[in-house]
Amino acid sequence: MMRVLAFPFIVAMLSLLAVNARAELLIQITEGRTDAVPIAVVPFAGAGDVPENVSDIVRADLHRSGQFKTLSPKDMLSRPTSKEGLSYRDFRVLNQEYVVIGTIKPTGTGAYEVGYALHDVARGKELLSETYRPPESQLRDVAHAISDRIYEQLTGIPGAFSTKILYVTHNRGAERPYQLQYADADGARVKTILRSREPIMSPSWSPDGTKIAYVSFEQNGLPKIYVHNLGSAERRVVAQFKGINGAPSWSPDGQKLALTLSKGGNPDIYSLNLNNGDIEQLTDHYGIDTEPRWMPDGEHLVFTSSRSGGPQIYQLNVDDKSVRRVSFEGAYNARPEVTPDGRYLVYVHRRNGSFNVGVQDLQRGTFDIVTQTNMDESPSVAPNGSMIIYGTQHRGTGVLQAVSIDGRVKVELPSKEGEVREPAWSPFL
Amino acid sequence: MRSFINPLFAVLLAGLLAACSSTPTEEDTSATDTMPTDSQSSPAEPVQRPAPAKPDTSNIPVTADNFHNHPSNYDGTTDTKVIYFAFDSNTVPAAAFETLRAHASYLKDNPNAKVRLEGHADERGTREYNVALSERRSEAVQKFLRVQGVSSSQVEVVAYGEEKPAAFGHSEMDWAKNRRAVLNYTAGRP
Numbered sequence: 343m344m345r346v347l348a349f350p351f352i353v354a355m356l357s358l359l360a361v362n363a364r365a366e367l368l369i370q371i372t373e374g375r376t377d378a379v380p381i382a383v384v385p386f387a388g389a390g391d392v393p394e395n396v397s398d399i400v401r402a403d404l405h406r407s408g409q410f411k412t413l414s415p416k417d418m419l420s421r422p423t424s425k426e427g428l429s430y431r432d433f434r435v436l437n438q439e440y441v442v443i444g445t446i447k448p449t450g451t452g453a454y455e456v457g458y459a460l461h462d463v464a465r466g467k468e469l470l471s472e473t474y475r476p477p478e479s480q481l482r483d484v485a486h487a488i489s490d491r492i493y494e495q496l497t498g499i500p501g502a503f504s505t506k507i508l509y510v511t512h513n514r515g516a517e518r519p520y521q522l523q524y525a526d527a528d529g530a531r532v533k534t535i536l537r538s539r540e541p542i543m544s545p546s547w548s549p550d551g552t553k554i555a556y557v558s559f560e561q562n563g564l565p566k567i568y569v570h571n572l573g574s575a576e577r578r579v580v581a582q583f584k585g586i587n588g589a590p591s592w593s594p595d596g597q598k599l600a601l602t603l604s605k606g607g608n609p610d611i612y613s614l615n616l617n618n619g620d621i622e623q624l625t626d627h628y629g630i631d632t633e634p635r636w637m638p639d640g641e642h643l644v645f646t647s648s649r650s651g652g653p654q655i656y657q658l659n660v661d662d663k664s665v666r667r668v669s670f671e672g673a674y675n676a677r678p679e680v681t682p683d684g685r686y687l688v689y690v691h692r693r694n695g696s697f698n699v700g701v702q703d704l705q706r707g708t709f710d711i712v713t714q715t716n717m718d719e720s721p722s723v724a725p726n727g728s729m730i731i732y733g734t735q736h737r738g739t740g741v742l743q744a745v746s747i748d749g750r751v752k753v754e755l756p757s758k759e760g761e762v763r764e765p766a767w768s769p770f771l
Numbered sequence: 772m773r774s775f776i777n778p779l780f781a782v783l784l785a786g787l788l789a790a791c792s793s794t795p796t797e798e799d800t801s802a803t804d805t806m807p808t809d810s811q812s813s814p815a816e817p818v819q820r821p822a823p824a825k826p827d828t829s830n831i832p833v834t835a836d837n838f839h840n841h842p843s844n845y846d847g848t849t850d851t852k853v854i855y856f857a858f859d860s861n862t863v864p865a866a867a868f869e870t871l872r873a874h875a876s877y878l879k880d881n882p883n884a885k886v887r888l889e890g891h892a893d894e895r896g897t898r899e900y901n902v903a904l905s906e907r908r909s910e911a912v913q914k915f916l917r918v919q920g921v922s923s924s925q926v927e928v929v930a931y932g933e934e935k936p937a938a939f940g941h942s943e944m945d946w947a948k949n950r951r952a953v954l955n956y957t958a959g960r961p
C-alpha cells in the first residue's frame with residue numbers, strides 16, 4: 343500500500359477509469375525496474391471533450407509494463423502538441439529519454455482523428471509518427487495500439503496492451519456466486535460471459551482469440567467442457583463424459599482440445615478433435631494425469647502427473663505417446679504453462695509449504711521462483727512472453743497478480759468485488 | 772499415504788486390548804464373569820468380558836490432524852453424510868466405517884435410493900489436480916460401499932476439487948473440514 347501512495351496520480355486516474363468503465367479489476371504496479379526508461383507522454387491537444395483520454399491510457403499502459411518511468415504532466419515544463427512546439431531541452435533537463443506528443447479531434451461523423459509522434463530526446467529526432475481514425479467506440483483500442491507501437495519501437499518486443507484477461511470471480515452469498523468474465527489488460531471494459539450457481543473452472547482462449555473453452559458444473563452439478571464463441575455468444579458442450587471433464591487446452595492450430603477425462607477409470611489426458619468430435623487417449627497411467635498444455639510446435643504437450651508419487655511436470659510426444667519427466671526440484675510441481683517461444687515453462691512449485699510460481703529455462707536447464715506471494719496458482723503468460731499473470735491470496739481473499747518473466751516487475755490487481763482467480767491471458771487480438 | 776495395518780484389524784485389536792486392560796473387582800457384575808466371588812482370591816488369568824460400551828470421546832480434543840478420524844464427526848447412522856480425510860490421503864478413516872455400513876444397508880434395503888458421492892479437497896495446490904485428488908476420495912467411499920454389496924447403479928461420483936469449500940478460512944482446521952466426501956442422496960433419501 344505504501345507504493346500506491348507514491349503514485350497518487352496514477353491511482354487517482356485508474357480509479358477514474360474504473361468508475362467510468364465500471365471495471366472490477368484495478369491494476370497497480372507495486373515494483374518496477376530500477377532502470378526503467380524515463381518517458382514523457384504529453385497530454386494530447388484537443389482531449390477536452392473526448393470521451394476517452396487517449397494520452398492518459400498510453401501513459402498508464404507504459405507505466406504498468408514496469409519497463410518505463412512515466413513523467414507526470416504536472417511536472418512537465420511545457421506541453422507541446424506538435425513537432426513545431428516541441429523543445430527537446432525542456433525534456434532533457436528532466437532526464438527524459440523519450441517524449442510522446444499527439445492530437446485528437448472529432449471528424450464530425452462520430453469518429454475521431456488521433457495522431458501521435460514518438461521522439462528521441464537525446465538525438466533530438468522523431469522516431470515514429472502515425473494517425474488513426476477510429477469511431478468513438480474504438481478510442482481505447484487506438485490508445486492501446488499506440489502503446490503497443492511505442493513499446494515495440496523501444497524494446498523490440500510487441501506490446502501486449504491490446505490484449506484481454508479472462509478470469510473467474512466468486513461472490514459468496516450471491517444467488518449465482520460463480521462468474522466468468524473478461525476485461526481489457528488494463529482492467530477496463532469488464533464483460534460477464536456466464537453467471538452460475540455451480541463452479542466454473544479452467545478458462546482457456548482459442549489461438550485466434552475468437553472462442554474460449556471452460557469447465558462448467560451448471561448442468562446438475564456435473565462438469566462439462568464448453569466451447570463458447572465470444573462474438574456470437576453461442577456455445578456448445580464438447581465433452582460430458584462420465585467422471586472428470588477438465589482442463590481444456592487449445593492446440594496451436596485451434597483444431598483440437600487437450601483435456602482431462604477420467605471415464606477410463608482414472609484421470610488421463612485425451613485429445614478432442616473439435617471438427618468431428620473424435621477423441622484420442624494420449625496418456626494411460628494409473629497415476630493422475632491432468633492440466634495439459636500444448637507446446638508451440640503442436641507436437642508436444644506438457645502436463646501434471648503423479649506417476650512418480652507427487653505431482654511433477656512431464657512432456658508427451660503426441661505422435662508416439664512417449665513421456666519424459668521435465669521437473670526435478672522439490673516434491674510438488676504442477677499446472678505448467680509454456681512461453682510463446684517454447685523456451686520457458688512456467689508452473690506452480692511448492693517449497694516449505696509455500697506455493698509459488700517458478701520459471702524453468704528449458705534451454706539452460708535452470709529453475710527460478712519469481713513470486714514471493716503464497717498460495718500462488720493458475721499462471722498464464724502474456725502473448726509477448728513478457729509477463730505472467732496468476733492467482734494468489736491477499737489477506738485471505740483471492741486476487742490476481744502479475745510478474746515479469748524475469749521476476750523484476752510486480753503488478754498488483756486488487757479485487758474490488760469478491761474473489762478473482764484463474765486468469766487466462768488472451769493471444770494477440 | 773497408505774496405512775499398512777488393515778483399519779478393521781486395528782479396530783478389533785483396540786477393542787480386545789480395552790477388554791483385557793481392566794482388572795475385575797467385587798463390584799463387577801459382568802454376566803460372563805467366571806471369577807470366584809471370594810475377595811481373597813486373585814484372578815489366574817484375564818476374564819472373558821463382553822465388548823466394552825462405545826468409548827466416551829467427549830474428552831478427546833479435536834485437532835486439525837485428527838479431525839478426519841474423530842468419532843464426534845460420525846454418529847454411525849445415515850444422518851451423518853460427510854466423510855473426512857487426512858492430508859494428502861484418500862483412505863476412508865476407521866471412525867467412519869459404522870456410518871458407511873449404515874448407508875450401505877440403507878441403499879441395499881432401498882433399491883430406488885441413489886446417492887451421489889461428492890469429493891472435495893482443501894485449497895492448497897492447483898485446481899485441476901485437486902479435482903483429481905477429490906475424485907480419489909469419492910472413489911474410496913464408492914469402493915467401501917461396493918464391498919458392502921451396494922449396487923453400482925445406485926452410486927454416482929462427482930469431483931469438485933477445492934471449488935465448493937465448506938469452510939472459508941485458511942487455517943489447518945479449515946483445510947481439515949474441506950477434505951471430505953459428501954453422501955448426497957439424489958433419490959430415496961433416508
